[in-house]
Amino acid sequence: xxxxxxxxxxxxxxxxxxxxxxxxxxxxxxxxxxxxxxxxxxxxxxxxxxxxxxxxxxxxxxxxxxxxxxxxxxxxxxxxxxxxxxxxxxxxxxxxxxxxxxxxxxxxxxxxxxxxxxxxxxxxxxxxxxxxxxxxxxxxxxxxxxxxxxxxxxxxxxxxxxxxxxxxxxxxxxxxxxxxxxxxxxxxxxxxxxxxxxxxxxx
Numbered sequence: 001x002x003x004x005x006x007x008x009x010x011x012x013x014x015x016x017x018x019x020x021x022x023x024x025x026x027x028x029x030x031x032x033x034x035x036x037x038x039x040x041x042x043x044x045x046x047x048x049x050x051x052x053x054x055x056x057x058x059x060x061x062x063x064x065x066x067x068x069x070x071x072x073x074x075x076x077x078x079x080x081x082x083x084x085x086x087x088x089x090x091x092x093x094x095x096x097x098x099x100x101x102x103x104x105x106x107x108x109x110x111x112x113x114x115x116x117x118x119x120x121x122x123x124x125x126x127x128x129x130x131x132x133x134x135x136x137x138x139x140x141x142x143x144x145x146x147x148x149x150x151x152x153x154x155x156x157x158x159x160x161x162x163x164x165x166x167x168x169x170x171x172x173x174x175x176x177x178x179x180x181x182x183x184x185x186x187x188x189x190x191x192x193x194x195x196x197x198x199x200x201x202x203x
Contacts, residue, residue, distance in 0.1 A: 098130030
């Protein structure tokens with residue numbers, strides 16, 4: 001039996017189409033495999049950072065900050081970004097204002113120490129900023145510096161409808177926080193306080 005030339009061409013093109021189609025399927029499979037592997041690796045890095053290395057990085061950066069008369073106010077590692085972002089908020093130990101130059105200068109020693117430590121085995125971006133006027137008050141120096149300033153107090157009173165109180169920072173002791181609310185001093189036990197931050201006083 002002799003095949004017609006056009007039939008031979010049809011068979012050839014059919015085989016070629018199947019071959020190309022298989023290649024496309026294979027490429028799609030490889031692409032998806034790499035995609036899911038990347039997700040798994042990112043999740044692994046996230047878990048690893050959260051449970052093992054974040055505290056080590058924070059201790060390391062606090063040590064570097066002390067050498068430059070600085071204090072780490074907050075460290076936020078955003079592992080859901082690519083590359084990972086390390087956001088560091090700093091302030092001066094003497095209470096003076098932080099400038100952009102201070103942030104830029106601290107960037108170099110902080111980066112060098114992170115590299116030497118090998119705590120991060122992936123690419124990352126280091127973002128350093130100063131503590132803003134609306135940041136949380138945490139240290140004894142904060143409470144002394146901002147006495148008389150308007151503050152927002154977040155409460156953890158489960159059985160109360162009042163979740164926030166606004167007033168002027170009046171006093172901070174070991175057991176309670178006192179704020180001036182329209183001329184009246186209100187004492188709040190510290191075990192009922194979740195967060196204290198500077199704010200704009202509400203009427």
